Amino acid sequence: MSQPIDTPKTDRRILRSRRALNDAILDLLLEKPYEAITIQDITDRADLNRATFYLHYGSKEELVVTALEEQFDQLQSGVPNLAGNDLPAVWRSEYLAIFHYVADHADLYKALLGEQGTAYLAYRILEYIAQDCEMGHLDLLGKAASKTAVPLTLISWHIAGSLFALLVWWLQNDLPCPPEEMVGYAEQLNVNGVLAAFSLPPQSGLPAAHG
């Protein structure tokens, strides 16, 4: 997203070190709570000197954020582009992608979003979802919001908060139901709830959440 994948000028050692640090923290997050991971742990796992870490990253937070960017790119690339379709279809497509992605990396996100995680990341994720909501659905939500006194930004944060809480619950309870079921719940609570609050028709073809 930020750097071209193949810049011949960058030193081979840099790529090797960054890759090793990147993999190391993702490994360690599956074994220890975030707070308990030290720079020494990371560089031990990466087979590097501790000082080398500071040549590439200023802090643990910076490394984690960078490591997760990679993961998010993976998520985004998996979402089919439905621009031009109706909002409910786009919404369900994104929800399906999100819940499947989280299911695929459940251990990692259980560590990151639970009480052992870091508020910095949780807040960034909440903000990311809210902004994605606001940017992506300006058209229909904007129309809906104009009929009410609720600012568009608050609607987005409401949706983001709901999705965030559902994800936390799902993870902390060890994924007790499949992603499709969660998407059904999220649609009913979140999407239809918001639409109904603004007297808009519910999304077409909502299946009764399967039991």
Added chain:
Amino acid sequence: MSQPIDTPKTDRRILRSRRALNDAILDLLLEKPYEAITIQDITDRADLNRATFYLHYGSKEELVVTALEEQFDQLQSGVPNLAGNDLPAVWRSEYLAIFHYVADHADLYKALLGEQGTAYLAYRILEYIAQDCEMGHLDLLGKAASKTAVPLTLISWHIAGSLFALLVWWLQNDLPCPPEEMVGYAEQLNVNGVLAAFSLPPQSGLPAAHG
């Protein structure tokens, strides 16, 4: 909530130390981000030796949770008991209490719930709200949930997540509107959204959110 307020057998020094530590961390949270506060900082501010801290609390987290219990008790005592009234009235009463309470301690909660805070506390608060929802409104929500396939617990987490996100947004934007306005938004998005999703009538007497 846990201890009788006046047990003559407890050593005067204990009460004095606990009170001092309690006040110290609440003071410091207004000046430094949570992670940056050290045990030394706390005991310096409390005029105690650093070792004394460990006689009373096992960690910073434990102290903060204890210090906040006091605050929460203060909140609970301010909520009028409306048992027997209809759900919307109870709901609005609680929302008003929450938003006013947060406004009264805005600096503290901005520090605790922002990206400088701690995931441990944020998660505890989210869980607390969700459980409060589930326990307090079993009657009407239970009826509603029985008509759908959405588990009651998920409805509660949805509501808690929405409220949590609205509070975070409100705090991070330096309380750009009065508590009453936020309660109006929360009612429309959250309460009426949920009710509408389950084909229940919206709460009586909902005022058009004032502009």
Added chain:
DNA sequence: CTATATAATTGACATCCTGTTGATTATTGT
């Protein structure tokens, strides 16, 4: 009111984590 038992407080110790600096080593481009 005093003396004694109790236990809260303290100063000091060993250990660990952090961030940086100068010396060493590997890589790039000529």
Added chain:
DNA sequence: ACAATAATCAACAGGATGTCAATTATATAG
């Protein structure tokens, strides 16, 4: 193959943490 570059490393100083034995303040019995 060689010189310039800069990434890596070992070692250092500064702080934070958690835990002692020794000291001091408190509560209670006589």
